[in-house]
Amino acid sequence: EVQLVESGGGLVQPGGSLRLSCTASGFAFRRYWMSWVRQAPGKGLQWVANINQDGSEQFYADSAKGRFTISRDNAKKSLSLQMNVLRADDTAVFYCASFDWSYKGGAFDIWGQGTMVTVSS
Amino acid sequence: DIVMTQSPVSLAVSLGERATISCRSSHSVLYSSNNLNYLAWYQQRPGQPPKLLIYWASTRESGVPDRFSGSGSGADFTLTISGLQAEDVAVYYCQQYFSTPYTFGQGTKLDIK
Numbered sequence: 715e716v717q718l719v720e721s722g723g724g725l726v727q728p729g730g731s732l733r734l735s736c737t738a739s740g741f742a743f744r745r746y747w748m749s750w751v752r753q754a755p756g757k758g759l760q761w762v763a764n765i766n767q768d769g770s771e772q773f774y775a776d777s778a779k780g781r782f783t784i785s786r787d788n789a790k791k792s793l794s795l796q797m798n799v800l801r802a803d804d805t806a807v808f809y810c811a812s813f814d815w816s817y818k819g820g821a822f823d824i825w826g827q828g829t830m831v832t833v834s835s
Numbered sequence: 836d837i838v839m840t841q842s843p844v845s846l847a848v849s850l851g852e853r854a855t856i857s858c859r860s861s862h863s864v865l866y867s868s869n870n871l872n873y874l875a876w877y878q879q880r881p882g883q884p885p886k887l888l889i890y891w892a893s894t895r896e897s898g899v900p901d902r903f904s905g906s907g908s909g910a911d912f913t914l915t916i917s918g919l920q921a922e923d924v925a926v927y928y929c930q931q932y933f934s935t936p937y938t939f940g941q942g943t944k945l946d947i948k
Contacts, residue, residue, distance in 0.1 A: 820932025
């Protein structure tokens with residue numbers, strides 16, 4: 715079964731840090747670009763970051779630049795998002811998602827169930 | 836950044852009727868060298884992650900019913916659901932992947948009338 719499973723969410727104080735993880739199964743993880751997309755409670759979708767197949771290129775939303783770091787380990791079929799200096803407006807469900815650029819462009823065809831991050835004192 | 840604007844924000848359609856959702860981008864997402872529109876549509880049911888419906892503006896994802904269709908080019912796009920079914924109640928999003936930051940429309944909430 716094709717699957718992405720996120721973990722690592724939780725409650726953190728403003729200014730704190732959190733590391734999210736995503737584990738892939740059922741598909742050729744090393745062939746895919748990987749991303750994080752978030753959704754604040756009751757709001758729409760916001761792209762956070764992309765990483766290419768070998769991890770050599772990363773792209774970030776302005777809101778994530780300098781605070782978040784996306785990384786991957788192809789041997790472990792895992793994706794991570796290190797989040798520092800968290801703010802209240804980072805509160806959201808964070809989804810791990812993937813896309814096959816050569817086939818569907820940047821259309822996210824595999825999504826995890828999401829992990830909730832709450833930033834509050 | 837490319838701003839994606841969807842309309843309407845919400846709509847209610849009777850079962851079996853047609854639903855039409857519009858998406859407009861602030862910049863063309865048509866790449867002239869390959870004549871492809873870098874646009875996708877997603878469905879998000881309550882409590883679920885988004886599900887890809889359409890990519891390249893009009894290519895239906897595998898397993899998506901053929902009542903879902905995408906059309907348009909450049910900066911104006913449409914998602915059409917023909918013959919609305921109860922399970923189509925959801926929020927629908929368009930997304931451009933022409934350039935980073937990838938951006939989504941604000942969403943259109945579809946209900947049954």
